[in-house]
Amino acid sequence: MFLKRFYDDGLAQASYLIGCAATGEAVVIDANRDIQQYLDAAAAEKLRITHVTETHIHADYVSGSRELAKHTGAQLLLSAEGGRDWQYAFAKSDGATLIRDGDVIRVGNIHIAVMHTPGHTPEHLSFVVTDTAGANEPMGIVSGDFVFVGDVGRPDLLEKAAKVANTMEAGARTLFRSLERFRALPDYLQVWPGHGAGSACGKSLGAVPSSTVGYEKRFNWGVGTTNEQDFVAMVLAGQPEPPLYFAEMKRINRDGPPILNGFARPARGDLAALERALASDAAVVDLRPAADFAGGHVPGTLNIPLNKSFSTWAGWLVKYDQPIHLIGGADEVTRAVRELAMIGLDAVTSWFDASVVTEWARAGKAVGTVDKTDATSLAPRLARGEVTVLDVRNRTEFAAGHLPGALHIPVGYLGERLAEIPRDKPIIVQCQSGARSAIATSVLQRLGVTNATDLMGGFVAWRDAGLDVVRETDTVEV
DSSP: OEEEEEEETTTTEEEEEEEOTTTOEEEEESOBSOTHHHHHHHHHTTOEEEEEEOSSOOSSSOBOHHHHHHHHTOEEEEEOOSOGGGSOTTTTTTTOEEEOTTOEEEETTEEEEEEEOOSSSTTOEEEEEEETTTOSSOOEEEEETTEETTEEOOSOHHHHTSOOTTOHHHHHHHHHHHHHHHHTSOTTOEEEESBOTTOTTSSSOOSSSOEEHHHHHHHOHHHHOOOHHHHHHHHHTTOOOOOTTHHHHHHHHHHOOOOOSSOOOOEEOOHHHHHHHHHTTOEEEEOSOHHHHHHOBOTTOEEOOSSTTHHHHHHHHSOTTSOEEEESOHHHHHHHHHHHHTTTOOOEEEEEOTTHHHHHHHTTOOOBOOEEEOHHHHHHHHHTTOOEEEEOSOHHHHHHOBOTTOEEOOGGGTTTTGGGSOOSSOEEEEOSSSHHHHHHHHHHHHTTOOOEEEETTHHHHHHHTTOOOBOOSOOOOO
């Protein structure tokens, strides 16, 4: 048996190619939209992708299963579990085979048993893999968003992201029953999860790529908690805010992701095109590092640096019905187009080289900058009540410790909660270490807030300077 794990750092997402060396057949599980990586890996191993499947209707990235199946002619296998509201709308038109608990997928000598493991979502499946060429017992389980290394899939996304009311507790209880089935599996069974550290599909995911059932039973809080009421309380507590784009991902993946045929960089625009974009309802995203943006940028642009968190913040801050324009180097733009497409932001209309900022200034137009301050300079101003501190971290971070009197609005909610921010004093924007506050300051400038200053080093710098910190045991839901 051949097994290859693919991992996308930006999405903290894993997918798997499993092949039979004897017959040359292979299956891909939980493909993302970058299907070329699976095609290349299969060709290198002289495998044919004959089956494509996925564990559930994903909420955090656009699935590549549909496109990969169409490209290869592979059999598309989709969950029929979860009830009428959780079926794939494109299954019939695409000729997909619907699979249920107890079904078996045969890929050459590879035997894959389908296991219904609801809780994270109602239709969620896991796949128990046996290499019958060398064994009569299973080797591992592809667990998707059911069991991670050190954590379990959150059951609150349907309510918090997809806005399906009164589903969190029921989902938690369903997940508990699914975990009872997981605990009954052999301890030696390897666990191949769908996400790693950094994913918002759980609250404490480990960075280790795989584990075993026995290890998770001993050291995974969710698997190890055998009292149902305790589990329900624990699994619903402290979950991070689900990004706003998760609901859009659910819709796209349920209804049928558009076929991309690769990631095409759009045409390059000039200064006049940039002016037109800024005058429209488009999103103009500056990909440069925060320090470069702070030193000089085109007013009205949004700074989302092209780093590991780019797709997450783009999903939070860019609307799905907006044309998108990018500012950056050619290579950076090419990468950004891919990252945006991975979460369904396909409407990238044009791009502008980073030198457009210099051109803008040479044309006599005003150039935007971002003011900075540090913790020691802020402390006396805050003590005298001269400033408003805006904390843009998530609620668990805020509860663990924040600056005295800080107003708490996470970055992704600034647009909808703008009216809550006082304008009578300078605004000091603060996050944990400075990355999110830089993005937030650009958001505020784009929304017309002209008196926002970025706190360098964020809460960490404030705390390390020995300044006063407020801690709370209870926090208010956003």
